[in-house]
Amino acid sequence: MQSLHIAWNDVKIRIADRSALIMLLLLPLVLTAILGTALKPIMSNEDSFADTTIGLYTADSDSLARIFEEDVLRKLDFIKIESTNKEENLGKMLKEGKIDVGLSIPTVWSENVKEGKLKEVRLFSNSDKELKAAVIESILTSFVSRVQSVSHTTNVVMADLSTSQAVAAGPGEVTELASTITVELTNQGNEVTPITDRTIGKETVSSMQYYAAAMAAMFLLYNITTGAKSFIKERDLETLARLKISPTSDWSIILGKFLGTLGFACIQFLIFIMGTSLFCKVHWGDNVGQLLAMGGAYAVAVSGLSMLLAGLIKEMRTADLISGIGIQILAFAGGSMLPLSQFPDFLKRLSDVVPNKWALTGFLEIMAGVNWGEILPAIIGLFLVGIAAMLIGTLRLRTR
Template identity: 40%
Template sequence: MRMFTIAWKDVKIRLKDGKSFITLLFMPIVLTAILGSALSGAFGESGSLPELTAGIVVSSEDQLTEQFLNETLQGKELKESITLNEFDTEADLRKALEKGKIDTGLVLPEGWGEGILKGEKMQIKLLEVPGKEIQSSILSTITESFTNRVTTVSAASRTVAEEMTSAVPVSDQDIYLTGTMEDLTGKLSDIAGSEVNGVTSEKDGKEPLSGMQYYAAAMGVMFILFNTTIGAKTIIQERNTDTLSRLMTSPIHHLSIMGGKFLGTLSFTILQFIVFIIATHFLFGVDWGSNGWQLILIGVAYSVSVSGLAMMIAGFISEEKTADSIGGIGVQVLALLGGSMIPLASFPNAIQQFASIAPNKWALGGILDIMNGTAWNTLTLPITVLVLSGLTALWIGSLKLKHR
């Protein structure tokens, strides 16, 4: 019971602190409104391929090349996304790229269509410009998919023909072989000209997250992280004024005192999380997902992690100014690593792996999954990491505070 009394006392102190209210509630709401509105265009809310203008040089024409241009690149699936411009020479294509008239270019070699039907390796030249790598990648994927499909079917038909030549009785060879090859040739033409492309513009069953949704989650987890500093400072203040030492010498058990301090930060953090969700939902219409229990569970797990870090910081640091400096810099670094400032997908793979040390990375990833609709088992890893890291930090901090 004394543990809860200590926790309630800490919560009341924070609720009366105007600066704490502005920092932990008002600021994240304001930043969510600014970033969510200003950067919403950076998120693919329509669920379609990015539009691109492609230039192409065709050295020789044949039926397969026409199918690639008219039924694949300009088929019904991709016509709205890809604008195709034909050029006479590679030099003309390069000039258009330099002037910014097209996003990427493709040069088909002489006899390209007939060559891939025969199983020959035909080298395609893909031209790209800095800043347009995504458009080039899309065009490259579509071309490679078409080429692989045709090459595979062509190789299969040749293999069957060779096997039949050696297996069919001589008397019936011409009859059976001719009919079979005509059938294979017809199927080859159908598959090669199929409208099924390597890249199609369609939704995967989930609505893409909006910029407002992303930055609501990002700002929420970032500002909750500030509780590590504020919670630590509360304990440091009581230690410097001998309040904590008097508690330690009282009949109250050490675990009750540490538990009360931990619960105080935990309760305020959970309260902040809930108020932030409600405020952003009604003020900005942020959709936090359809499963409120999943959201509450990830919020509690994240609060455990943050509260444990607060206890550990208080155990190792004795000055409030030091806690402010380390906490301020640490929160900014973790916010950057965890994707609160820039989406984590924008970083190289090595940094994305290193970002796993940031608790807000696990919390943000879990919340974004919940917004998109996810199963309970996908939340097992982030919740386990957050809870274990928080309890480990609590244990370390409690040991350090006990010896102080």
């Protein structure tokens, strides 16, 4: 009961602090709305393959160009084709947003196909459609490679046949055999493997959802320094000393401070979820149980880390420094400022040890609609980090 009384007193003090409320409750909502809206073009469904419109110009009725259009492009469900009779129209269509990528196939594209060479196809794209352009370029490159492979294989087979006993059967049969081989290789090479757009779960996460999760992960981090500063402040004001004179044990005091930070972090998380849902229309997923479990585990982690920090530092200015710089570093490393997909490989490996990255990833997976098995390791990991940090911090605080 003494621990609960201390915890409740801490929560009331933080709620009464208007600057803390603005910092930890209002600011995350404002930043979520700004970042989610401003960065929507960067994190839009451009990252998916759906509804890619290609502007296609073919200089003539080359047979290979026809095969590429009919047997490759038109067999891919995510591609729509807008044909044009002038190459210069492709640039205009791009500027007007009518197409995502433009392809210009030259005259007699297959002129040198017997030598395994093809004329260069021109590709038109805008900087904001780089992924779609890269996908189309990959399809084109794959097709050209297959054509060159077929040509090379046919030439090798013909060379072998010309020196083999099959020549005795007559040139007619050799030519027919070579033609059959070419057709079979071409048919095999033009088979299209379906490409589908898939996410880690059932849903695709929007930019607003990403930054809602990112801001939740970042601003809950501030409870680490807030909890530690509360402990240091009460120690400096000798409030803790007066508590020790009372029948309250050290364990009850420390547990109460831990529960106070945990309680405020949970309140902050719930208000943030409701605020982003109402004002930013953020969909946090269909499984409320998963969301509460992840948020609760993360709150335990930051509360435990606050006790560890309180046990490691002695001065308020050190806590202020960590709050100003350290939390920002953790937020950046955890993906709250820049999507994790944009990180270089060494930073991605570094982010794996940051707890707020586990929380952010967990929130995104819940939004995407994964099952419990996908997020359970993160929930358990965050909970264990919080308990371990609290125990270590408790031992440090008791010795001091």
